Amino acid sequence: MDKRLLFVISKIFCSFVENSSVPLEELKKTIRSYAHVSDSDMEFGMKFYKRKTFKKGDFLLKPGQYIEYFYFMKKGCVSYYSMEEGKAQVMEFFTEGSFFTDLYAYIQEIPSESYIEALEDITVYAISKTDVQKVFDHSHQLERFGRLSMQRTFVITFQRINQLRNLSNQERYLELQKKRPELFQRVPQYLIASYLGLTPVGLSKIRKRLSKS
Amino acid sequence: MDKRLLFVISKIFCSFVENSSVPLEELKKTIRSYAHVSDSDMEFGMKFYKRKTFKKGDFLLKPGQYIEYFYFMKKGCVSYYSMEEGKAQVMEFFTEGSFFTDLYAYIQEIPSESYIEALEDITVYAISKTDVQKVFDHSHQLERFGRLSMQRTFVITFQRINQLRNLSNQERYLELQKKRPELFQRVPQYLIASYLGLTPVGLSKIRKRLSKS
DNA sequence: GATTCTCATTAAACCAGTTTAATAAATATA
DNA sequence: TATATTTATTAAACTGGTTTAATGAGAATC
Structure with missing residues (x-):
């Protein structure tokens, strides 16, 4: 065969x-x-x-x-x-x-x-x-x-x-962190970004903005 | 009474x-x-x-x-x-x-x-x-x-x-026109805008852009 | 231990929306 | 018919993303 x-x-x-x-x-x-x-x-x-x-x-x-x-x-x-x-x-x-x-x-x-x-x-x-x-x-x-x-x-x-x-993208990101925190441990960030409807770059910007406040 | x-x-x-x-x-x-x-x-x-x-x-x-x-x-x-x-x-x-x-x-x-x-x-x-x-x-x-x-x-x-x-907002607008054209006869435009997730101003811009091409 | 690969961040230029405010057009009401 | 009200358009300034491309940092592989 x-x-x-x-x-x-x-x-x-x-x-x-x-x-x-x-x-x-x-x-x-x-x-x-x-x-x-x-x-x-x-x-x-x-x-x-x-x-x-x-x-x-x-x-x-x-x-x-x-x-x-x-x-x-x-x-x-x-x-x-x-x-x-x-x-x-x-x-x-x-x-x-x-x-x-x-x-x-x-x-x-x-x-x-x-x-x-x-x-x-x-x-x-x-x-x-x-x-x-x-x-x-x-x-x-x-x-x-x-x-x-x-x-x-x-x-x-x-x-x-x-x-x-x-919700804004930032609000959806925070919501996801609250509702399904375990996902952030087991799934790479670019897939999270995709799930939220943004690019990895976009998510990175949001994270940066949040870390400043 | x-x-x-x-x-x-x-x-x-x-x-x-x-x-x-x-x-x-x-x-x-x-x-x-x-x-x-x-x-x-x-x-x-x-x-x-x-x-x-x-x-x-x-x-x-x-x-x-x-x-x-x-x-x-x-x-x-x-x-x-x-x-x-x-x-x-x-x-x-x-x-x-x-x-x-x-x-x-x-x-x-x-x-x-x-x-x-x-x-x-x-x-x-x-x-x-x-x-x-x-x-x-x-x-x-x-x-x-x-x-x-x-x-x-x-x-x-x-x-x-x-x-x-x-889909972009413009694509969603065109899609709605195609799928449910009767709505545009019976429903005011600002409600259509809201349904599409935009402001009346935004929809107006899209319509203008489309009418030019 | 060095190399490769994957993933995340940053910067710069861009763009399709937003808000606010003014105007125009259409509709309803006096 | 005139007036008031509602709805649609336009303009100007703004914003939160996008794309592209370069850099950095960690993990897997040789």
Whole structure:
């Protein structure tokens, strides 16, 4: 077999670890924070989740792909970004306890225009889109969880809009420091700048201005 | 009875027209564009909707109020805005066929910080929050409609973020002209400016620049 | 230990907005 | 029809970012 092809295949599959019947406790707990779900419905749902790991620098998603999986972050941090005129535009950082995917492409069933990249070695639980549908068909309560988690996502997205519209860049920087201080430890500053909608130079100026007062 | 009090009361209630068993066909059709709903489930849901009318300039919502109703716009246009440092910040214009409320305050069950104001005489169908819950409890299919309409709202909100982040003000102006040309007929320009996140002066400059090329 | 690479800062020139204030045009009201 | 009010435009001065390019500082690699 062609060595380069083998390399590509290994790149794609190396990160996958097969089904583990193990500790989905956090995931269950997170789901139950949204809606009451009976034990039997919960077990029905859990059996579709598969544990996967990725190495720092691996891509969970690249542009052009249709969205296959919904993820729950067990350990680690990813960036979700698009490329605009050659520059990465970070939409979001997802860390422990988050549900995530390229939700925009997932919902609309269109090819993604974004990247999801592991910023550290990560562990996730993944459920396929078709399995999500099975779970919602099977359980009214889990469908309710789906609705309520979508509401939550809307709230966060809406807050993002309000911040973009009503706060200055400096205020957004301070807000982020207050709300997610851990990000500044684990993510390089130029990605923070991108997330805030500025250039590294712009952020540097803001930091300088702040350090003077 | 004190005349001023009477005036206030009439201001509050004049706009309400009581239950009509009439043409919720558009509403039903819109719901069914999201999910299959049996006739009996649909009838169960429909009986909670009440038709209401408001005059131009009336407020459907003011800051401080908890959200009571979810609306479906039958006829007319409202603006949904907040006040930041004395200036109206228009979040959205809702027109015929839209579901709307202050979704952010509705979901979080917190007092609104926003206004919803009729920009024209309007007719809406309103369902109370408690009735929405009854409907979702009663019907898995209508709960699915709830989930999917929430997804739709997320998509629109997400597009809004992308536009705010990746397009210049001029590009956003042109985009709005292309996507919702009717708005420019029915809404004053300073509200359009606010929606786009600029001052009337800024929008005027953009228009001038465009008219030269 | 020296070299390379990545990331953050600084400087200079630039630009698309802002604010304030005056004016013009359109609309509503007496 | 005249008058008042609201809405849109223009001008001038200002501002907080941008881009480009050079420099500095830390971490990874040879």
